[in-house]
Amino acid sequence: MHEITVALSLLEGVQTTAAEQGIERVSAVHVRLGALTGVVRDALLFSWDVATSQTVAEGSQLCIEEIPLVVFCESCDAERAPRPGYGLLCPECGTPSPRILRGREMLLVAMEVAA
Amino acid sequence: MKTSVVEIASNLMVKNDALAAKLRDRFAERGTLVVNILSSPGSGKTTLLEETLSRLSRKYSVGALVGDQATANDAERLSRSGVPVHQITTAAECRLDADMITKALEQWEQQRFDALFIENVGNLICPAEYDLGEDLRVVLFSVTEGEDKPLKYPLAFNTSHVVVVTKIDLAQAVGYVRSLAQQNVYAANPGISILELSARTGAGMDEWIDLIDGRIRAKALAPTH
Numbered sequence: 001m002h003e004i005t006v007a008l009s010l011l012e013g014v015q016t017t018a019a020e021q022g023i024e025r026v027s028a029v030h031v032r033l034g035a036l037t038g039v040v041r042d043a044l045l046f047s048w049d050v051a052t053s054q055t056v057a058e059g060s061q062l063c064i065e066e067i068p069l070v071v072f073c074e075s076c077d078a079e080r081a082p083r084p085g086y087g088l089l090c091p092e093c094g095t096p097s098p099r100i101l102r103g104r105e106m107l108l109v110a111m112e113v114a115a
Numbered sequence: 116m117k118t119s120v121v122e123i124a125s126n127l128m129v130k131n132d133a134l135a136a137k138l139r140d141r142f143a144e145r146g147t148l149v150v151n152i153l154s155s156p157g158s159g160k161t162t163l164l165e166e167t168l169s170r171l172s173r174k175y176s177v178g179a180l181v182g183d184q185a186t187a188n189d190a191e192r193l194s195r196s197g198v199p200v201h202q203i204t205t206a207a208e209c210r211l212d213a214d215m216i217t218k219a220l221e222q223w224e225q226q227r228f229d230a231l232f233i234e235n236v237g238n239l240i241c242p243a244e245y246d247l248g249e250d251l252r253v254v255l256f257s258v259t260e261g262e263d264k265p266l267k268y269p270l271a272f273n274t275s276h277v278v279v280v281t282k283i284d285l286a287q288a289v290g291y292v293r294s295l296a297q298q299n300v301y302a303a304n305p306g307i308s309i310l311e312l313s314a315r316t317g318a319g320m321d322e323w324i325d326l327i328d329g330r331i332r333a334k335a336l337a338p339t340h
Contacts, residue, residue, distance in 0.1 A: 002209050002241045009127045017123050036270045038240035087266035087302040096302040106127040115117040
């Protein structure tokens with residue numbers, strides 16, 4: 001829903017790093033997005049193309065690593081991945097598991113530049 | 116073409132979180148209780164706020180910030196309660212962020228509120244990610260929306276402090292199953308307070324107002340740092 005904002009924030013990070021290091025052309029950008037962030041992959045890819053037009057990252061590839069939701073189930077004493085649509089319930093034993101370990105990531109990881 | 120990789124490793128929420136921390140300091144200094152209200156469109160945020168502002172304003176200095184993608188209708192409705200209300204029109208944005216709150220507060224630099232209510236944009240996904248410096252995050256869902264709402268949007272329920280089930284006067288008509296709703300809320304946030312009310316009939320409103328009232332007094336008494 002807020003993919004264009006996410007794209008602009010990513011671009012800002014890319015531009016800052018590019019300016020600091022005197023990089024003129026970025027060929028790819030790597031990001032990590034958690035399942036709970038609600039960011040839609042295709043919408044973000046589309047937004048990326050729009051946002052980066054006439055910037056250092058124009059035409060760059062956005063590589064999205066999607067991070068599944070992982071919670072800690074106290075009953076199982078283990079990490080578990082709840083099924084989509086089942087909130088934070090442990091898929092093995094059904095225990096509510098509000099401790100979210102992964103799935104909220106919104107990280108700009110790295111970028112590739114022509115060497 | 117050979118390429119080299121430049122590590123960046125920055126969290127996109129860092130900027131918002133830093134601004135939210137500043138807001139939290141400002142609210143602590145002024146002893147203002149801040150309540151961030153999240154829900155889907157049509158859950159009854161504005162109706163609940165209308166009633167809340169009019170009841171609390173008899174005793175306290177209160178204000179409200181209202182986020183919507185378009186129109187100032189909600190702010191106009193809330194203004195009738197006679198308290199300062201400001202509309203933040205977010206256009207493309209599906210949520211409020213700490214920067215929008217900071218800018219909106221510039222107009223009230225001289226004003227001290229006992230409580231500030233923030234009606235977020237109707238949406239249960241994006242607003243859950245954005246800290247606004249609030250003390251209390253309240254998520255609303257109405258009996259007409261289905262008991263499985265917390266399972267569909269676990270983060271909003273996981274990050275909230277209070278759940279308010281609205282339109283409880285319609286519970287029977289829509290076959291609302293209280294135990295199921297409760298079970299689903301607890302799946303995301305075990306033990307969280309759940310209030311049921313109807314802003315229209317007034318059922319459950321006293322408990323809600325008492326809760327806020329208690330929090331306002333606690334915040335006013337809290338040491339500033």
